[in-house]
Amino acid sequence: MAIICSICGKKQSGFIADFPLSDNDPGNRICAACEERKQGCIRTLEFNTQNYPNAKEIFLSCVADPIPSVKQEIDSMIKDWDNQYQTKFEEDEEWAKDIIRKEMEEKAKEAQIAEWNQKFRDMMTTSGFNFEGWRITKYIKVISAETVLGTGFASEFSASVANLLGTETDKFAKKFEQAKDSSLSKLISKAIDLNANALIGVDFDYPLIYNNIIAVIASATAVDVEKVEE
Numbered sequence: 001m002a003i004i005c006s007i008c009g010k011k012q013s014g015f016i017a018d019f020p021l022s023d024n025d026p027g028n029r030i031c032a033a034c035e036e037r038k039q040g041c042i043r044t045l046e047f048n049t050q051n052y053p054n055a056k057e058i059f060l061s062c063v064a065d066p067i068p069s070v071k072q073e074i075d076s077m078i079k080d081w082d083n084q085y086q087t088k089f090e091e092d093e094e095w096a097k098d099i100i101r102k103e104m105e106e107k108a109k110e111a112q113i114a115e116w117n118q119k120f121r122d123m124m125t126t127s128g129f130n131f132e133g134w135r136i137t138k139y140i141k142v143i144s145a146e147t148v149l150g151t152g153f154a155s156e157f158s159a160s161v162a163n164l165l166g167t168e169t170d171k172f173a174k175k176f177e178q179a180k181d182s183s184l185s186k187l188i189s190k191a192i193d194l195n196a197n198a199l200i201g202v203d204f205d206y207p208l209i210y211n212n213i214i215a216v217i218a219s220a221t222a223v224d225v226e227k228v229e230e
């Protein structure tokens with residue numbers, strides 16, 4: 001017996017598969033092509049939300065003068081899909097907003113780091129107590145920072161002093177230099193945290209802790225300076 005597709009109205013003959021109009025209305029049958037268009041809408045809702053309006057248009061374009069009960073069921077399916085679409089759309093929007101918010105946070109963080117790096121580069125330092133052409137407007141705090149050179153250092157060092165070729169002492173001189181740089185960097189970091197823009201009276205001290213640990217201590221007064229107007 002021939003079956004008429006209740007959506008497109010096309011006559012189905014032979015053994016061509018037919019499908020229920022919906023779970024609510026299994027009595028009305030639809031053709032494979034209409035079923036595919038229906039599933040197309042459902043799939044987009046699941047996996048490809050922004051394509052749903054397009055899929056819906058394709059589905060609706062094939063609806064041909066259905067009987068009232070079928071029309072009602074189609075309307076109800078569409079309403080249900082539209083609701084799902086709206087919800088998904090809002091979720092996607094929320095998700096997109098979240099991405100943008102995170103990107104902005106990331107950028108703000110980068111800007112903060114860049115600003116900090118700039119302050120680090122701009123920090124003025126002197127072992128003296130003033131800068132030519134600048135006026136100290138505020139003495140903020142005396143600060144210090146240390147770097148510890150590992151155990152065994154002193155004994156290695158005293159042994160190497162005896163090395164007349166000097167290569168070993170060069171190695172330790174380099175190590176000292178690195179420790180000095182490290183202490184000064186820490187000192188500048190502290191000064192940035194205190195909103196200082198200059199360090200005066202920068203001094204290094206090398207106390208021997210126990211027998212074999214040496215520290216490099218950098219100290220200075222964190223100040224705020226401004227350029228003297230001509």
Ligand SMILES: [Zn+2]
Nearest residue numbers: 005008031034
């Ligand atoms: Zn059909």
